[in-house]
Amino acid sequence: MRIRSALTALAIVLAGLVAGAGSGAAASTTATTTSASPYCGITWGSAEKSAGTLSSAPLVDVRTGRHDCYDRVVFEFAGPVDGYSVGYGETWTEGEGLALSPYTAGGALLRVSLRAPAYDDSHVGTVPYRVGEHAANLLRYSTLRDVVFGGSFEGYSTFAVGVRARLPFRAFVLAGPGGHSRIVVDVAHRWQE
Template sequence: MRIRSALTALAVVLAGLVAGAGSGAAASTTMAATGSPYCGITWGSADKTAGTLSTAPLIEVRTGRQDCYDRVVFEFAGPVHGYSVGYGETWTEGEGLPLSPYTAGDELLRVSLRAPAYDAAHQGTVPYQVGEHTANVLRYPTLRDVVFGGSFEGYTTFAVGVRARLPFRILVLAGPGTHSRIVLDVAHQWQE
């Protein structure tokens, strides 16, 4: 009888230790999941869409590194405000071929700009070919690649390869001069 009582008491103690260890792990996971946003960034990673089609052509694509995020700038020769950006496979315009085999990065942002990369005479306004890498992003914390997906019926597509599924934002900026820019910022991480 004494042995059974001792074994029961030992089982209760062990069960308590196991439950306590599980609670500690859950508490630390909860703490990590609710940490401070990185650089105060609260953008999220959901799809972002706005604006309508424009006839102002794309004339330049450039990138930049900031303290808290990497940036891709799409500059147009006139006012533009339409875009759709989200995570997932990206296809070439017109042909519908996947760009993931040609784009570096663990995640892909599909960038659809609601403006052409050609002028009124249907002459290309950027020097890129479909599937071509448009920027040197060597040593960028987040960006891994920017690949041109073509332009068709007023839409222009890019596949932006990034290190991981991270928060991003889109800005539409006027200038310089009569130009406008659609800016994609991708955070370096989620939390501090």
């Protein structure tokens, strides 16, 4: 009788463990899948991105834009340009080598190096030191905090883009309008949903 009671109790305990383990595994799988969902399907990451070669087409405009899932900075050139390097870290002025972090806002700094000049054939600058017309509007952006020009030297132009935090970003080239080209940098509003 005792053996039968002990076996019955053991069977009940084992059945409970098996049922608990099954539901725990299902809950664990669901939680892992949900927490790993990328924000807006964004899978860009935050590692440095670079492409292209040096060009002589000058930078003629810098503008920003807000989107549902990311904020955008657009660098427009008067001709074909495809060279850039974008990554997180301190940004230095071209030629002089001064740190730009004291002049930018935000919790993180994107270093944007464009492989094209910000001056024309007469060496006259084609962009202002600070992208002033957009700076006040950046207060309403989810991610962007500041865009500061770090100079242009020997065909390279540098910008420090202040962002709220180290977040996923992408960089790519677009043709147009007309004979112009654009290098675009998008920074996500957050990592995950």
